[in-house]
Amino acid sequence: MRAFFLAAVLLLSGARVLMSQLVTPRPWHRPGMEWRTFHTRHFAVHHPRAMEPVARAVAERMEAVRERVVTEVGFAPGRTHVVVDEVGHTSGGFAWAVRFDLPVIHIWPDARAGVLGRAQQRLDDLLAHEFAHIAHLGRPAVSRWQRMWPRALPPSWELSPILLRAPGWVIEGYATFVEGRVTATGTPYSAVRASLVRLWALDGRFPAYAELGGGRGFMRSRIPYGVGSAYFAWLAERTGSESVRAMWADIAGGARFPDAFRRRFGAEPGHLYATFTREVLERSAVAAAEIETAGVAAGTEILALRGATGAPAFSADGAHLALVEQRPGNRAALRVYALPGNGESTAPQLLAELAAASQTSLEEPRFVAPGSTVLAVRRSRQADGTLRSDLFEWHWKENRVRALTRDAAITAADPHPDLRLAVAERCSGGTCDLVRVDLGTGSVVVLSPGGPHRAWSRPRYSPDGSRIVAARNDAGRWRIMLVDAHGAGARPIDPDDGVDRYAPVFTPEGTHVVAVSQAKGVYSLVQLDTTSSTEQTVARTVAGVVAPVFAPSGDLYFLRMHADGLSVARLNKVALRPLAPLGLTPRLAPAAPPHRVADSLSVVAVGESAPYGAGPRRWGFLPVVALAAGEREIGFAMTNTDPVGRLSVLVQGVRRGAGASSVGGAIAARLARPRRDVTGELFTLSRGNGGAEPADTPFQLRGMSMSGTQTRWNARGGVQTRVALSHALLAFQRTEETRTTATVEASAVRTLAATDEVGELGAVLHATGGRTAADAWVRVVGRASVRTTPRGPGLRLQAEAGALAGSRHAVEAFSVGGTPVTLLDPAVLSQVIPVTGLPPNTLRGVRFATAEASVAGSLVEPFVWSGAAGEGGARSRHLVGVRARISPPSLPSSRLPATTIVHGGLAYGVGPLRSGPNAWVQIVLRP
Numbered sequence: 001m002r003a004f005f006l007a008a009v010l011l012l013s014g015a016r017v018l019m020s021q022l023v024t025p026r027p028w029h030r031p032g033m034e035w036r037t038f039h040t041r042h043f044a045v046h047h048p049r050a051m052e053p054v055a056r057a058v059a060e061r062m063e064a065v066r067e068r069v070v071t072e073v074g075f076a077p078g079r080t081h082v083v084v085d086e087v088g089h090t091s092g093g094f095a096w097a098v099r100f101d102l103p104v105i106h107i108w109p110d111a112r113a114g115v116l117g118r119a120q121q122r123l124d125d126l127l128a129h130e131f132a133h134i135a136h137l138g139r140p141a142v143s144r145w146q147r148m149w150p151r152a153l154p155p156s157w158e159l160s161p162i163l164l165r166a167p168g169w170v171i172e173g174y175a176t177f178v179e180g181r182v183t184a185t186g187t188p189y190s191a192v193r194a195s196l197v198r199l200w201a202l203d204g205r206f207p208a209y210a211e212l213g214g215g216r217g218f219m220r221s222r223i224p225y226g227v228g229s230a231y232f233a234w235l236a237e238r239t240g241s242e243s244v245r246a247m248w249a250d251i252a253g254g255a256r257f258p259d260a261f262r263r264r265f266g267a268e269p270g271h272l273y274a275t276f277t278r279e280v281l282e283r284s285a286v287a288a289a290e291i292e293t294a295g296v297a298a299g300t301e302i303l304a305l306r307g308a309t310g311a312p313a314f315s316a317d318g319a320h321l322a323l324v325e326q327r328p329g330n331r332a333a334l335r336v337y338a339l340p341g342n343g344e345s346t347a348p349q350l351l352a353e354l355a356a357a358s359q360t361s362l363e364e365p366r367f368v369a370p371g372s373t374v375l376a377v378r379r380s381r382q383a384d385g386t387l388r389s390d391l392f393e394w395h396w397k398e399n400r401v402r403a404l405t406r407d408a409a410i411t412a413a414d415p416h417p418d419l420r421l422a423v424a425e426r427c428s429g430g431t432c433d434l435v436r437v438d439l440g441t442g443s444v445v446v447l448s449p450g451g452p453h454r455a456w457s458r459p460r461y462s463p464d465g466s467r468i469v470a471a472r473n474d475a476g477r478w479r480i481m482l483v484d485a486h487g488a489g490a491r492p493i494d495p496d497d498g499v500d501r502y503a504p505v506f507t508p509e510g511t512h513v514v515a516v517s518q519a520k521g522v523y524s525l526v527q528l529d530t531t532s533s534t535e536q537t538v539a540r541t542v543a544g545v546v547a548p549v550f551a552p553s554g555d556l557y558f559l560r561m562h563a564d565g566l567s568v569a570r571l572n573k574v575a576l577r578p579l580a581p582l583g584l585t586p587r588l589a590p591a592a593p594p595h596r597v598a599d600s601l602s603v604v605a606v607g608e609s610a611p612y613g614a615g616p617r618r619w620g621f622l623p624v625v626a627l628a629a630g631e632r633e634i635g636f637a638m639t640n641t642d643p644v645g646r647l648s649v650l651v652q653g654v655r656r657g658a659g660a661s662s663v664g665g666a667i668a669a670r671l672a673r674p675r676r677d678v679t680g681e682l683f684t685l686s687r688g689n690g691g692a693e694p695a696d697t698p699f700q701l702r703g704m705s706m707s708g709t710q711t712r713w714n715a716r717g718g719v720q721t722r723v724a725l726s727h728a729l730l731a732f733q734r735t736e737e738t739r740t741t742a743t744v745e746a747s748a749v750r751t752l753a754a755t756d757e758v759g760e761l762g763a764v765l766h767a768t769g770g771r772t773a774a775d776a777w778v779r780v781v782g783r784a785s786v787r788t789t790p791r792g793p794g795l796r797l798q799a800e801a802g803a804l805a806g807s808r809h810a811v812e813a814f815s816v817g818g819t820p821v822t823l824l825d826p827a828v829l830s831q832v833i834p835v836t837g838l839p840p841n842t843l844r845g846v847r848f849a850t851a852e853a854s855v856a857g858s859l860v861e862p863f864v865w866s867g868a869a870g871e872g873g874a875r876s877r878h879l880v881g882v883r884a885r886i887s888p889p890s891l892p893s894s895r896l897p898a899t900t901i902v903h904g905g906l907a908y909g910v911g912p913l914r915s916g917p918n919a920w921v922q923i924v925l926r927p
Contacts, residue, residue, distance in 0.1 A: 031645040031672035035612035047084040054430035057452035064601040068182040074245035077138040087386040095133035096893045104893035109430035111455035132178035166257045169212035173228020193226040194521030199543045201284035203563040209270040218565040230590035287591040295579035299571035309566040311547035315371030318552040322365040332356040352396040364412040381713040405442040423459045447487025471502035478502040520584040521593040536578035615642030620895030628920035630839035645892035650927040670927040676710040683824040703728025717750035724827040741770035743827040777807030796856035801849040816843035837907025845870035881907030899926035
């Protein structure tokens with residue numbers, strides 16, 4: 001069981017998004033795009049054509065990354081594939097490092113600067129981190145038997161011995177440690193790690209050894225990255241990196257992690273961690289004392305908040321404050337507060353709230369007009385299922401929302417004083433441009449383009465609108481740039497000292513700029529002279545201060561970090577005075593940034609990209625199982641996929657089972673095209689007798705089908721249209737007849753309001769026309785559902801009904817009950833209405849109707865179901881039970897098909913015809 005559990009962990013060793021996708025599946029990549037590939041000696045970098053500049057930058061660096069990582073880790077993996085794409089709902093990377101498989105790194109670059117500056121990794125750091133996973137976890141087992149036994153695991157994986165034997169924190173902790181050894185700008189040098197270490201140490205929340213895997217709470221998920229990497233650095237400092245590499249070799253040879261650790265470092269990992277913790281606490285206390293000696297200016301807390309918080313904004317009259325807060329369940333909400341008047345000590349009063357809809361997020365609010373309207377950014381789902389950022393305005397007094405741009409990729413904006421224009425950052429394809437937006441028409445004009453090595457962030461107009469200040473990342477470092485209103489004449493106004501500075505804002509007079517500085521690993525606010533580029537620190541705490549903004553009164557507001565999140569604080573304008581420079585040294589690491597041990601990565605030019613074609617392909621093997629009342633199907637499936645899922649092939653075979661089992665074989669292929677998929681299938685199927693009536697006579701079906709699916713999404717929901725054709729030979733009651741069908745299906749889902757508090761509606765209309773022998777017929781099925789909330793657990797009500805006209809053929813009557821037919825397209829046998837927990841063919845007739853109530857959105861769903869079939873609902877059944885369903889997002893590099901559903905449950909028949917308990921479990925695979 002441990003092996004299977006760790007296999008699931010490995011699937012997501014670099015990703016940050018699985019649990020959200022289990023609830024709302026979203027694409028890992030856009031397989032229908034035009035894909036191309038850069039080839040180097042050890043890598044193939046696959047990318048959509050629109051991502052070519054960033055993909056070229058990746059290809060130019062991968063060989064240098066590989067050389068340094070292999071030296072540090074001590075193992076050289078084989079040829080590795082890198083997939084670069086942009087989907088909007090995630091950023092960062094993920095490494096698929098299973099032996100006997102294609103080593104694949106998935107990269108979703110994001111050049112933006114978050115509130116803490118390093119919310120997104122630099123490209124060099126991201127590549128080093130993910131390839132460190134490949135080299136670390138790709139190390140083979142030494143024993144022959146250890147190398148052989150995992151190959152029986154589907155789909156022919158060999159699990160890493162390190163993954164099997166080491167605790168979970170080791171995976172990300174060691175990769176982050178290697179990242180810092182490979183690049184000059186890695187996470188170990190960041191202010192994020194140093195600030196969190198000081199904060200947790202001084203607040204009494206520094207993680208114990210058992211907590212190194214992370215936990216709940218503000219930034220606690222970063223524990224393995226921050227504290228885990230610091231522990232490895234501390235171990236390497238004591239005994240050298242050779243000891244760490246030797247430990248991995250010992251584990252590959254069969255040693256348990258505690259034994260290998262004790263052999264190389266002389267003590268149990270928990271005991272040495274206790275010594276490490278004492279040193280960190282001492283260094284954090286020294287660092288805090290040095291910061292306080294240099295001077296702190298923490299301001300006055302005006303709004304106590306917990307969790308992540310976005311940058312605040314003020315109305316022109318200074319009466320209102322707007323900001324984005326994270327609500328329970330990690331859901332964003334844009335809130336407007338009324339600020340107390342001068343001399344009042346009351347807390348700000350919440351006036352209005354706009355919660356993010358189920359497929360959106362809210363960011364970067366700015367007031368326009370007198371204060372009744374807020375300009376903000378909303379990420380919403382696009383036609384291809386990815387997320388895209390656009391501007392909208394919220395009239396908070398009327399709770400009215402209006403979109404200003406469409407598919408413009410605007411990620412932050414600041415309105416001009418005349419309120420007709422806004423300067424903005426536009427991030428798309430892994431790059432961020434400086435642009436201007438017409439708030440009346442939504443048109444976008446590029447002022448200064450970004451690129452793979454240049455990104456603009458959070459621009460702000462001067463009070464008179466004649467100048468723009470913004471942060472710009474050049475080759476890995478954030479600097480403060482001043483440009484004119486047309487984006488020309490860019491020049492830095494901060495010292496050229498290698499320090500990251502970002503999130504600039506003009507003072508009310510327009511003569512100075514205040515920005516966030518990460519000097520010495522401490523988040524501070526610095527004031528920069530726009531003419532002389534001199535710098536003075538004006539706000540600082542031991543934990544850190546970020547996101548500066550001036551109120552019209554001249555008071556400086558900002559976010560102040562604490563152990564539970566970020567709160568809003570105010571520093572009176574009369575209290576703005578310069579603080580002394582910091583003197584923290586690397587000897588205080590990890591409470592301060594350590595010595596840099598690497599320089600910049602070398603760049604090797606690559607040639608032109610080549611067409612992706614069908615991509616590199618691999619076969620995988622999976623079981624096919626359906627065990628339920630009246631059914632027993634056991635078989636196998638072979639999958640053939642490429643790293644992006646452009647062409648998927650699925651071969652299935654099911655041996656004869658019991659009752660009404662659907663057995664036989666099928667081969668299906670799905671080709672992804674822009675905004676549509678095309679699927680073709682050849683099949684042979686035998687469906688057994690599951691009932692006692694003559695109409696339940698078994699039948700066989702051999703033929704082919706073809707279907708096309710188009711899906712379009714928007715901020716409030718989506719519509720999917722599907723057309724399917726089939727032609728087959730039907731063997732029934734010792735006769736063989738032709739059967740042809742044509743199906744049109746439309747399904748839609750829509751939230752009931754701009755927020756996710758109201759609910760969601762869903763509808764499906766399925767119409768099939770066909771001819772069986774000489775009979776022409778039409779079958780129509782409709783389904784409607786409503787949920788109290790689109791995200792998380794909530795009540796779902798669903799009703800379904802269907803009617804058949806024109807056919808007296810027994811095979812074409814509705815058959816209600818049993819598990820879904822998986823060997824072929826469900827549109828081919830649209831008369832089969834699966835109801836798990838009810839035996840196959842329990843209800844039959846030319847009409848049927850069902851109703852169901854369930855608690856949806858959680859892993860285990862209780863439900864109540866009722867159905868009837870026949871003329872006037874002559875026969876009926878009622879069920880009560882529980883079920884569970886897992887449908888992970890398709891990751892083509894894992895060789896899983898596009899649709900993989902594992903579901904099971906237990907149901908009882910209630911009412912006059914009591915039955916049960918009926919249990920079931922099934923694995924559903926579709927290409």
